[in-house]
Amino acid sequence: MKYLCLVYSDENELHSLPDSPEDxxxxxxxxxxxESGHLVAGEALEPVSTATTVRVRGGQVSITDGPFAETKEQLAGFYMIEAKDLNEALRIAADIPPARVGSIEVRPVRQLQV
Structure with missing residues (x-):
């Protein structure tokens, strides 16, 4: 089963704390x-200041600079993994280096019913 591990951190502190991971x-x-066959994809993201949010309401497109919501922690990157179950996914997520200074949200990937 695929799981998306979303890496969240305070981007102002991500690389400045004693436990901060290096790239x-x-x-x-x-x-x-x-190498273990668990990684499907993964990438780091540019700072939240580079984000652009797109919304469509009533057929009208609205584009704004910045993220959807102001939060203390920002989405910094992701790991898409393959794991046999949630427990294995959580073990993998616990070893993601930025977990030491931020948090990792683990979510199962839902197959579209098409």
Whole structure:
């Protein structure tokens, strides 16, 4: 089953705390997940200031700079993984390096009924 592990952190502190991971550590972890057959995809995201939000209401498109909502933690990246069950997905998520300074939201991927 596929799970999306969403990496959240305060981007102002992500690289400045004593336990902050370096990009090389995150890359190495992704490499190890790939070698074990668990990694489907993963990427880091640019800062939230580069985000653009698109909404369509009543057929009208609205485009605004920035994220959908102001929060203390921002979406910093993701790992799409393959795991046998939620417990395995949670074990994998616990080892994602930014979990030390932020949080990892683990969500099962829903198959579209098409």
């Amino acid at each position: 090389t550590e995150c890359y190495a972890y992704a490499q190890s997940l790939g």
